[in-house]
Amino acid sequence: MLIGVIAIQGDVSEHVDALVRALEERGQSADIVTIKHKGIVPDCDALILPGGESTTLGRLLIREGIADEIRQMHLLGKPILGTCAGLILLAKEGDEQVRKTHQHLLGIMDTKVNRNAFGRQRESFETGLELTFLDSPYKAVFIRAPGIVGCGEDVTILAKMDGMVVAAEQGNILALAFHPELTDDLRVHQYFLDKLF
Amino acid sequence: MELEKLRHGTELIKRGFAKMQKGGVIMDVTTPEQARIAEEAGAVAVMALQAVPADIRKAGGVARMADPQIIADIIDTVTIPVMAKARIGHFVEAEILQALGVDMVDESEVLTPADHKYHIEKTDFTVPFVCGARNLGEALRRMNEGAAMIRTKGEAGTGDVSEAVKHMKQIQGEIRALKGMTREEMTRIAREIEAPVELVVETAQMQRLPVVNFAAGGVATPADAALMMRLGADGVFVGSGIFKAEIPEKMAVAIVEAVNNYDNPEVLAKISKGIGAGMKGISVDTIPQDQVLQTRGW
Numbered sequence: 274m275l276i277g278v279i280a281i282q283g284d285v286s287e288h289v290d291a292l293v294r295a296l297e298e299r300g301q302s303a304d305i306v307t308i309k310h311k312g313i314v315p316d317c318d319a320l321i322l323p324g325g326e327s328t329t330l331g332r333l334l335i336r337e338g339i340a341d342e343i344r345q346m347h348l349l350g351k352p353i354l355g356t357c358a359g360l361i362l363l364a365k366e367g368d369e370q371v372r373k374t375h376q377h378l379l380g381i382m383d384t385k386v387n388r389n390a391f392g393r394q395r396e397s398f399e400t401g402l403e404l405t406f407l408d409s410p411y412k413a414v415f416i417r418a419p420g421i422v423g424c425g426e427d428v429t430i431l432a433k434m435d436g437m438v439v440a441a442e443q444g445n446i447l448a449l450a451f452h453p454e455l456t457d458d459l460r461v462h463q464y465f466l467d468k469l470f
Numbered sequence: 471m472e473l474e475k476l477r478h479g480t481e482l483i484k485r486g487f488a489k490m491q492k493g494g495v496i497m498d499v500t501t502p503e504q505a506r507i508a509e510e511a512g513a514v515a516v517m518a519l520q521a522v523p524a525d526i527r528k529a530g531g532v533a534r535m536a537d538p539q540i541i542a543d544i545i546d547t548v549t550i551p552v553m554a555k556a557r558i559g560h561f562v563e564a565e566i567l568q569a570l571g572v573d574m575v576d577e578s579e580v581l582t583p584a585d586h587k588y589h590i591e592k593t594d595f596t597v598p599f600v601c602g603a604r605n606l607g608e609a610l611r612r613m614n615e616g617a618a619m620i621r622t623k624g625e626a627g628t629g630d631v632s633e634a635v636k637h638m639k640q641i642q643g644e645i646r647a648l649k650g651m652t653r654e655e656m657t658r659i660a661r662e663i664e665a666p667v668e669l670v671v672e673t674a675q676m677q678r679l680p681v682v683n684f685a686a687g688g689v690a691t692p693a694d695a696a697l698m699m700r701l702g703a704d705g706v707f708v709g710s711g712i713f714k715a716e717i718p719e720k721m722a723v724a725i726v727e728a729v730n731n732y733d734n735p736e737v738l739a740k741i742s743k744g745i746g747a748g749m750k751g752i753s754v755d756t757i758p759q760d761q762v763l764q765t766r767g768w
Contacts, residue, residue, distance in 0.1 A: 281730055282493040282514060284486075309730060324490050326514040326550055333512060333730060357490070370549045374509065388549060394573035395596045397483045398476040416486050417551065417573070455486045 274469065277317035280307035281333045283325020283358060287454040292321075295462040301470055314342035319352040319469045322359030324416070324452050327388065330358050331377035340379055347381040352445040352468040360448040361386050361419050368422075382443050383425025390420030390437055390450075402451070404432045404440055406464055413439075413451035420450055479596030484618035487574065487598050488682040491515060491551075491619075491705055495695065495726050496684070498522050498709040501540065502547035508712070511722030515551040515573065517707065518544045523580050523627025524710035524749065527761065533581040535563040541570050553600070558767055559585020561594075568597040574619070576600045577612075579766035580626045580709075589767070592616030602686070604637045604764060606644035607663030609679055614666050620679055622703075623764040624687015627710050629751025631688040631697065633764060638685055638701045648674035678702075687764065690715075690748045692728030692741050699732035716746030 278288050285307055292305055306313060314320065320343065322330075334340040347353060355363040361371075364378055366385040371378070376388075391398070394417055401410035413432075420437030424430065431440035439450035445468050453461035477483075494514025499505040505516045520536040521529065535556050545552050551573035556563035563584070564575050577590055579602050592599040593616035602623035603609035609620045622641070624634030644663075648656060648670065656674060660667040672680050685698030686707035695706045706729055708722075715721035724745045731737040 280493070284489040284492060286492075287489060325492070326490065326494060328509060328550055329494055329512045329514050329726070333726075336727075337730075374549050393571050394487050394551065394598065395568060395571060396478070397487065398478050399480055399483060400476045414482055414486055416483060416490060452486060455482060455489070 274303035274318050275316055276303050276305050276319045276321070276469070277308045277314060278305065278321045278323060279330070279334070279339070280309050281325075281337065282329050283323040284452070284454060285323050288321050288323050288356075291454045291459060291462045295459045295466055298459060299463065299466065299470070303469075308339065309337070311338035311342055314339060314346055317346065317351070319465075320346060320354070322353065322355040322362055323454070324357035324359065327358035327361040328374055328376055331362055334362070334379075335377050340377065343379055344381055347446065350445055352447070352465060353381075354447045354449070354465045356449045356452055356454065357416065357418060360421070360450055361388055363446060363448050364421070366423070382446050382448055383428055384421045384441065384448065385423035386419050387422045387437070388419050389417050390422070391415055391418050391435070393417060402432055402434065402439070404461070406431060407460055411453075411460065412456050412458060414455045415439075415451050418450045421448070481618070484598035485681055487551075488600070488619035491684075492682060493729065494705045495729050496553065496705065496707045497712055497722060498707070499544065499713070500536070502543045504713055504718075505544045505548045505552075507719055508722060509548045509550050511719065512726040513550060513722070514705070515553055516544065516548060517576060518552055518554040518572070519580075522710040522713055523763070524629070524714050525627075526580060527627040535560070535567065535581070538566060538570055541567070541572065545571055555581055556590070557581040558583040559588050559590060561590045564590050564595065568595055572597065574598050574600055577617075578602065579623060579763050583766050589615050600684075602764070602767060603641065605640045605663070606673070607665050608768070609641060609683070610663070610665035610669040610673065613669060613681055617681065619682045619684065621684040621686040621707055623767070624685070624689070625754045625757070626687045626763050628688050628754055628757070629690035629711060629714070629749045630754045631690065631694045633754055634685050634687045634689065634698060635701065638698060638703060641679070641683070642702050645673055645677060645679070649677065688754075689725075690751060692724045692738060692745070695725045695728045696732035696738055699729055705729065710749055714749035716748075720745040721748065
């Protein structure tokens with residue numbers, strides 16, 4: 274098994290660490306590769322799009338030729354996790370801001386997103402979040418977080434906040450507005466790995 | 471939304487924001503137009519200030535926080551995070567920047583210090599802070615005051631990367647030297663570098679600074695940016711280097727791509743071609759001692 278983490282920009286090492294610990298916890302092994310250039314995504318069995326700045330990430334995913342590889346990977350039904358900026362990049366449609374900055378989206382999830390839906394950094398927050406696949410609240414860290422404001426029929430809502438969807442899945446794609454890689458709680462990474470093993 | 475259950479401005483959130491900037495380039499801008507150019511080029515954030523360090527150096531006088539109107543205009547113009555500089559110790563400038571909605575405050579030696587004894591108590595703020603450091607002690611003291619991000623001081627406004635290199639190597643070397651030390655030995659080091667022992671121990675265990683560490687001060691070319699990444703920087707601040715270059719648009723894109731390809735000389739060669747001349751710059755050893763910026767801040 275090979276799990277890729279897009280490493281163009283953002284909190285990459287935190288996702289790698291979380292994956293290592295989650296794999297250890299379940300007593301399974303997989304190789305983890307960080308990806309900055311094209312040619313590696315096609316070999317991966319699962320992929321993580323980390324948090325970072327979505328404008329920067331989107332632009333460089335196209336420039337480096339990785340965007341099309343991710344779309345191909347999706348067509349093969351392989352698991353993909355997008356957190357925060359990753360949730361934005363997965364979406365089909367963005368808000369006014371996305372249009373204004375010519376944001377590049379991968380468009381593989383039937384969602385419409387609102388960037389910085391909860392405000393600027395001073396409005397960033399942590400809270401106990403109820404996720405449908407967990408039996409107790411999850412400490413979710415929202416940093417200049419986006420929200421999903423529209424979903425297609427194939428999208429399952431996993432958590433909502435303030436009228437916006439903050440966790441959703443569509444087939445093997447999992448999109449989160451918060452950062453499970455910033456806490457010690459591995460339950461969300463485990464849920465993602467369940468799609469692989 | 472049940473607001474009482476939301477926690478704002480925690481250390482996790484502040485440090486988390488800094489982590490989202492990793493592998494990116496943060497560019498100094500003085501106008502909304504420059505901010506737009508920076509965003510287009512792929513900057514992860516912009517740093518709003520009245521004048522870039524090279525011009526501050528030329529102009530002399532007292533350098534202060536930028537005009538709040540210009541900062542507000544920059545915030546309205548771009549969607550990437552907007553940072554802004556406050557004077558060392560000037561907690562009211564920092565409060566104003568927080569009220570304006572900036573995403574991070576840089577308590578910066580590039581501006582004229584407001585306090586020659588104390589830095590801002592940063593734990594009192596919701597907004598995260600970045601502070602400059604030349605060595606491990608300085609970095610850990612700033613973290614102890616609540617800084618969520620550290621950057622090398624370098625020597626701003628010179629286009630001479632040598633001081634940033636010196637500071638990065640100094641910090642990395644001091645961290646490596648902690649490896650294998652007993653707590654007793656680390657307590658001794660903590661006293662010597664005037665930093666809390668718990669932070670020294672944490673740094674020794676992690677074998678890196680516990681917060682994100684960017685390079686800054688003198689970065690002027692794609693090669694400079696890649697050099698700082700090779701030395702272990704988590705990302706790069708570029709001040710005068712972009713808007714004092716011959717073709718700022720090209721220099722900005724090239725530096726962003728250089729940070730992403732810092733370990734690939736073939737690609738760096740391609741990126742560095744045809745982008746026009748870099749800022750003119752001045753060699754650090756020709757600067758009179760009283761005009762050196764990095765010594766501000768202790």
